[in-house]
Amino acid sequence: MNVKELKAAFLPIFILAVSSCSSPDATSKKDDSVVGAYEAQLTDAPFVPAAANYKYPEKVIVRLEVVEQVMRLADGVEYNFWTFGGKVPGKFIRVREGDEVEFYLSNHPNNKLPHNIDLHAVTGPGGGAEASMTAPGHTTQFSFKALNPGLYVYHCATAPVGMHIANGMYGLILVESEKGLPAVDKEFYVMQSEFYTKAKFGAAGLTSFDMGKAFNEQPDYVVFNGSVGAQMGEQSMQVKVGETVRLYVGNAGPALTSSFHVIGEIFDRVHIEGGSLINENVATTLIPAGGAAIIEFKCETPGSLTLVDHSIFRAFNKGALAQIKVSGKEDHKVFSGKQKDMVYQPEGSAVQSISKAGKEVPIPEKTLPERNASGKILYAANCAACHQPEGEGLAGVFPPLAKSDYLMALKDKGVSIPLHGLTGKIRVNGKDYDGIMPQMALSNDEIASILTYVRNAWGNKGGLVTAAEVNKSRNGK
Numbered sequence: 001m002n003v004k005e006l007k008a009a010f011l012p013i014f015i016l017a018v019s020s021c022s023s024p025d026a027t028s029k030k031d032d033s034v035v036g037a038y039e040a041q042l043t044d045a046p047f048v049p050a051a052a053n054y055k056y057p058e059k060v061i062v063r064l065e066v067v068e069q070v071m072r073l074a075d076g077v078e079y080n081f082w083t084f085g086g087k088v089p090g091k092f093i094r095v096r097e098g099d100e101v102e103f104y105l106s107n108h109p110n111n112k113l114p115h116n117i118d119l120h121a122v123t124g125p126g127g128g129a130e131a132s133m134t135a136p137g138h139t140t141q142f143s144f145k146a147l148n149p150g151l152y153v154y155h156c157a158t159a160p161v162g163m164h165i166a167n168g169m170y171g172l173i174l175v176e177s178e179k180g181l182p183a184v185d186k187e188f189y190v191m192q193s194e195f196y197t198k199a200k201f202g203a204a205g206l207t208s209f210d211m212g213k214a215f216n217e218q219p220d221y222v223v224f225n226g227s228v229g230a231q232m233g234e235q236s237m238q239v240k241v242g243e244t245v246r247l248y249v250g251n252a253g254p255a256l257t258s259s260f261h262v263i264g265e266i267f268d269r270v271h272i273e274g275g276s277l278i279n280e281n282v283a284t285t286l287i288p289a290g291g292a293a294i295i296e297f298k299c300e301t302p303g304s305l306t307l308v309d310h311s312i313f314r315a316f317n318k319g320a321l322a323q324i325k326v327s328g329k330e331d332h333k334v335f336s337g338k339q340k341d342m343v344y345q346p347e348g349s350a351v352q353s354i355s356k357a358g359k360e361v362p363i364p365e366k367t368l369p370e371r372n373a374s375g376k377i378l379y380a381a382n383c384a385a386c387h388q389p390e391g392e393g394l395a396g397v398f399p400p401l402a403k404s405d406y407l408m409a410l411k412d413k414g415v416s417i418p419l420h421g422l423t424g425k426i427r428v429n430g431k432d433y434d435g436i437m438p439q440m441a442l443s444n445d446e447i448a449s450i451l452t453y454v455r456n457a458w459g460n461k462g463g464l465v466t467a468a469e470v471n472k473s474r475n476g477k
């Protein structure tokens with residue numbers, strides 16, 4: 001049954017309840033009894049259920065199933081997740097202030113452990129934790145009244161609580177205020193969380209929870225929506241220019257506070273901590289572990305917006321990246337794009353290897369061991385942040401340079417890539433990438449050394465790259 005059918009099914013109850021109401025003015029119902037009942041439609045991230053279209057508090061039935069299962073954590077990396085509803089984060093629950101929520105928690109018979117749920121939207125012991133303690137193969141029931149509007153985290157609170165959260169047992173519940181939220185064009189559900197794994201970041205295979213790392217609050221992965229790249233590339237959230245967007249952002253932790261930021265956008269409004277206080281014109285908002293925020297903005301110009309935890313190593317090295325793709329017509333008044341690129345040489349500048357005309361002051365060529373030695377240092381300073389220290393790349397984001405078939409097949413030995421940058425779809429070792437590699441401000445000599453190092457490190461066998469070859473590419477010959 002969809003919502004409409006459900007409404008139709010319960011309409012008789014609804015009419016009965018309203019007509020038996022003693023108040024002559026049906027639009028100003030003041031008592032707190034509920035009318036009607038319906039089954040909540042729950043959604044998986046990044047989607048959000050539609051707003052309730054009823055006027056008075058109702059009885060809302062929520063059914064959530066706990067499933068323990070192995071799923072993707074990153075490309076080639078699997079993890080045994082414990083979930084509310086089969087995905088991480090758990091299903092998004094949307095109710096209205098004053099609703100009576102009848103909650104059914106089912107623990108799938110194939111699961112190994114008991115689980116429960118603590119909803120931060122609940123006023124009552126443990127947020128419902130004791131009342132919902134459920135053994136495998138059982139369903140428990142409890143009810144609560146949604147007294148306070150706001151966006152709330154829910155999570156499993158079975159001991160060891162940290163482990164149940166770290167394994168994926170969390171989600172968001174929105175208690176919409178009586179007045180409702182203003183209409184927007186698109187709503188999305190994004191939840192940050194950490195994974196503490198036996199194997200290090202990106203190591204292929206099935207990995208599992210590491211209590212030692214969790215205890216020290218040193219996660220290997222920090223992700224949005226349960227896995228590295230869950231909302232990247234083809235899975236990005238889609239918006240059109242001119243549309244208004246509302247993000248329901250949760251932070252499950254279990255340990256870290258998120259410095260939530262969207263690269264390329266300013267939040268017009270933020271419901272701080274998911275509550276009623278609204279801040280305006282915010283670039284980065286703090287979301288505590290076990291907390292949330294409602295974020296609204298309008299997309300004025302096309303492009304890719306990147307969601308990050310601005311504790312930035314978590315973003316570029318542990319997976320805390322997601323994307324909103326804004327499509328539509330450019331507005332050069334809002335953003336011009338690069339208008340010019342001019343040589344900048346302040347007086348007395350130490351950049352001596354590149355002359356004004358872009359020609360390099362000749363310096364003697366170096367041997368392969370010399371280039372390898374200087375290239376190693378230059379690589380660490382200029383390339384490792386993206387392509388990683390051992391050239392292994394970052395799944396779905398930065399292609400590997402170690403054993404890269406793409407690099408080895410390039411006629412110019414790859415020198416044009418750091419010289420001019422690289423964008424558009426490429427395929428490296430069977431995996432697609434569609435990112436932006438910036439142009440690097442490096443001399444011919446430096447590029448020759450870096451590429452010599454890259455072409456001879458980590459199992460690569462690519463020989464010497466000379467400054468003369470780089471110079472040739474720089475001058476387009």
Ligand code: HEC
Nearest residue numbers: 382383386399400404406407422423424433434435436437
């Ligand atoms: C800011 C991040 C970033 C930095 C810094 C960076 N790259 Fe890249 N690089 C990328 C991205 C993203 C791509 C893929 C571009 C695409 O999809 O078209 C790429 C692609 C490449 C490729 C081709 C693909 C492959 O894996 O063989 C080479 C070679 C490369 N980069 C070399 C370098 C070198 C050498 C440096 C340092 C001088 C460097 N990059 C610095 C992000 C970066």
Ligand SMILES: [Cu+2]
Nearest residue numbers: 115156158164
């Ligand atoms: Cu649990």
